[in-house]
Amino acid sequence: MASEGLTDTSHPIIVFDGVCVLCTANARFVLKYDRRGHFRLAAMQGPVGAGLMRAAGIDPTNPETLIVVDGDRILRDSDAAIAIWRELGWPWKIAAAANCIPRPIRDSVYGFIARNRYRIFGRLDQCWVPTAEQSQRIV
Template sequence: MNAQPETPVIPDAPIIVFDAMCVLCSSNAQFILKYDRKQYFFLASMQEAVGEALYRRNGIDPNNPETLIVVDGDKVLRNSDAVLEIYTRIGWPWKIMGLFRLVPRALRDPVYRLIARNRYRLFGQRDSCWLPTPEQKARVL
């Protein structure tokens, strides 16, 4: 009997999908877990089943992504929109970052994509995926 791969359980809450091998991305994930006091977001690394499934569902190759995404039901945010949504939602004083939405996406996204494409070279790559602490584990899928 062939075992079917288990379909990942995806909660009905906003999920940030990020690269857990990237030093910048995993540091950002830790920052979110620390300062998202209302526990608005769940996090999923692209290297795990839930993150991989969400990337694939949204047409992103999890082996070569150039964006993190925020998935909230049918709504998916990418690039600078995703980052601004995160910082707006985690509260003060980071909420002030929402003012960058006044900058046209046509200017914000190329800067975001330049950093994303060069994230390993600029910030480094981990030898293994970042793992949450036991206290953080409930919010990381």
């Protein structure tokens, strides 16, 4: 990925749906509780996020997942969510215990929520805009 010039790969990047209410709430949650500043975030509607989604083989205009790009490694679906929780520290780290659930079950639940996220949680009219302080971690 780094060779593609898409972005700095020194921090894992969470690529999320910037118009999904649930997804943007999760992005704000990460910005608040990732006290070490481990993650960077990119909306899939922006050039960096869309490029990373395409590099992962996902259509950024019709996604049903978020991804975490960590160097050359791309995590998606429940694996991506668990990787995020694992890095947030206590008490959020305990949610990574979901890794004990077999992936087909985790991904089925994740997929159901992802496919229905707009209907269940809503859709924003435009991409979420971070505060000036938060914007340092947005790529």
